[in-house]
Amino acid sequence: MVIIIKYQDMKKNNVFKRVSFIWLSIIILLGSISSCKEDVGVTAARLGEKPGILTNLKYEEKPGGALISYDLPSTPDLRYVKATYVLDNGRKMTGKASVYDNQILVEGYADIGEHDVELVAVSVGDVESDPVSLHIKTGKPEYLLLAESFLSDANLYSTFGGLNIQFTNASAANVIIRVYRQPVNSTENWSIINETYTKSKEGTIRIRGEEAVESLYGVVVRDQWGNVSDTIKRTLTPLAEYELTGAKVYTNMAPASATNLNGDYTTNNNNGLGKNSASMNTSLFDGVEATPYYNTKTQWWGRSAPIPCQFTIDLGKKTQLSRVKMWGRNDGNGDYTLLYQATHVKEFELYGSNAPIADGSWDAWTFIGAYEGVRPSGLAFGVNATTEDQAYARQGEDFEVQWDDPDGFRYYRVRVLSTWNGIREQPWANTLTVAISELKFFGIFLD
Numbered sequence: 001m002v003i004i005i006k007y008q009d010m011k012k013n014n015v016f017k018r019v020s021f022i023w024l025s026i027i028i029l030l031g032s033i034s035s036c037k038e039d040v041g042v043t044a045a046r047l048g049e050k051p052g053i054l055t056n057l058k059y060e061e062k063p064g065g066a067l068i069s070y071d072l073p074s075t076p077d078l079r080y081v082k083a084t085y086v087l088d089n090g091r092k093m094t095g096k097a098s099v100y101d102n103q104i105l106v107e108g109y110a111d112i113g114e115h116d117v118e119l120v121a122v123s124v125g126d127v128e129s130d131p132v133s134l135h136i137k138t139g140k141p142e143y144l145l146l147a148e149s150f151l152s153d154a155n156l157y158s159t160f161g162g163l164n165i166q167f168t169n170a171s172a173a174n175v176i177i178r179v180y181r182q183p184v185n186s187t188e189n190w191s192i193i194n195e196t197y198t199k200s201k202e203g204t205i206r207i208r209g210e211e212a213v214e215s216l217y218g219v220v221v222r223d224q225w226g227n228v229s230d231t232i233k234r235t236l237t238p239l240a241e242y243e244l245t246g247a248k249v250y251t252n253m254a255p256a257s258a259t260n261l262n263g264d265y266t267t268n269n270n271n272g273l274g275k276n277s278a279s280m281n282t283s284l285f286d287g288v289e290a291t292p293y294y295n296t297k298t299q300w301w302g303r304s305a306p307i308p309c310q311f312t313i314d315l316g317k318k319t320q321l322s323r324v325k326m327w328g329r330n331d332g333n334g335d336y337t338l339l340y341q342a343t344h345v346k347e348f349e350l351y352g353s354n355a356p357i358a359d360g361s362w363d364a365w366t367f368i369g370a371y372e373g374v375r376p377s378g379l380a381f382g383v384n385a386t387t388e389d390q391a392y393a394r395q396g397e398d399f400e401v402q403w404d405d406p407d408g409f410r411y412y413r414v415r416v417l418s419t420w421n422g423i424r425e426q427p428w429a430n431t432l433t434v435a436i437s438e439l440k441f442f443g444i445f446l447d
Contacts, residue, residue: 048077048124057119057134063171064141064223065107068117068134072099077123085117087225108225109138142173147221147229156219156234159400160322161241161442163217165205167198173223174199179207180218184235190218198388200376206398208442212240241322244441249280250312280311284439299329302416302434307426309434310415312356315441318408321368321401322443324350328373328393329435337384339393340420343435346373347417347424350401352409365413371399373420381420396438408446 052073059066072078081104083095088110097104106117114137121129146167150156155166169175176197180190194207215238218231283300302309328344330337340346351365374397377386385393416434418424426432 046125048127049075050127051075051078051121051123051129053129053132054081054119054121057132059134059136061137061139062105062107063139063145064109065105065138066136067103067105069103072102073121073129075123078121079124080122081119082122083117083119085115089226109141110227111144112140113138141223141227142169142171143175143221143223143227143229146175147219147232150219150232158236158238160239162207162210162238163236168202169200172199172201176222177205178220182216184214184216198376203376210238212238240444241442242444244315244319244443244445246316247285247441248314249284250314251280284436299435299437304429305434306428307423308415308417310413313412315410317445317447318354318410319445320408320443321403321412321441323401324399325396325440325442327396327437329437339385339389340375342419342421343433344420345416345434345436346420349415349417351413353411354409356411368401368403373397381422
């Protein structure tokens with residue numbers, strides 16, 4: 001079928017312009033298609049000179065890898081050095097190093113072994129030198145060293161209410177430590193009771209809430225390359241432990257002439273303890289440990305507190321204390337990034353007594369231990385908390401009491417030595433604050 005359109009009608013109705021535009025677009029499109037070539041991607045503005053090969057190659061064994069050193073070629077366009085290698089699981093790896101280092105680290109191998117690494121020098125435009133190959137021997141990986149350490153009673157042992165796992169991760173490798181439990185002489189499957197991600201060089205994993213029965217425990221370590229250790233199996237029996245409730249808090253931190261708007265600091269009232277602080281009782285022992293951020297109803301504020309300062313806990317009966325668990329305060333608005341700040345207790349001492357002297361002196365108090373908080377990331381004061389820091393703080397920090405007295409103590413005195421700002425001495429009515437979100441005592445009652 002042929003359609004005839006009069007020029008005058010087209011011009012009158014402006015159809016001519018539209019038809020002309022359509023045909024012009026088709027012509028441009030067809031021209032573009034016919035002129036397309038194979039897409040070769042983005043090309044460099046220029047290609048550098050082909051580098052000479054790397055020379056004088058040497059290596060030093062490292063956990064799960066090796067540190068390779070070399071002499072660089074004198075090519076002026078040199079940009080970096082590239083190493084390619086294959087892990088035990090078949091995964092192909094590529095590492096790059098600056099031309100200012102003269103060394104490159106290859107890592108991720110699953111065990112001690114011998115491997116080949118190919119290295120090239122690369123200039124502008126990704127122009128590579130001829131490859132050179134180096135045969136290396138790798139050291140034992142950190143994840144295996146970690147796993148094997150848990151065969152020792154010094155690194156994996158039962159304690160009140162559970163287990164302690166002490167680890168040394170010398171190379172600060174990214175690892176996951178997973179702990180399993182299976183009842184002894186049982187056909188039940190293994191159950192995961194703890195999983196900790198860390199890249200800290202050392203630390204202690206404290207597992208609580210375990211029954212005081214003999215059980216088979218297993219520990220598996222996995223690294224960031226997917227290498228997994230064999231299960232380290234140990235038969236252990238946790239000691240009985242209970243949360244010690246019914247505490248009363250007393251304060252005697254302020255000098256006789258001092259006043260405090262929130263009433264937390266009072267003078268002695270001739271019982272050797274100070275005055276029972278209703279606000280501290282409510283704040284420290286209300287069970288709201290999952291809210292370590294600004295909330296005046298659920299945490300104790302020691303406004304303008306001197307450093308050192310102290311308060312006393314009456315547990316009502318003689319106890320064998322196993323640990324103190326403390327939640328610090330977050331200085332933010334609920335996002336948990338402002339932990340480990342000026343209000344967050346870092347160092348404190350613990351004392352015990354059964355007969356405090358009426359004048360409030362320290363003569364009747366027995367020193368139990370000095371304790372210091374841990375920040376998993378190791379970052380400096382004033383730097384926002386990492387995800388690992390936040391997870392650690394939110395679960396509360398355990399401070400183990402290494403004190404075995406058959407008579408036990410009824411009264412415990414907490415003496416705060418510093419917060420995370422590091423200041424160890426400051427006068428009454430200063431501009432800072434000491435704050436604790438929640439406090440718990442664990443052990444057994446002896447009466």
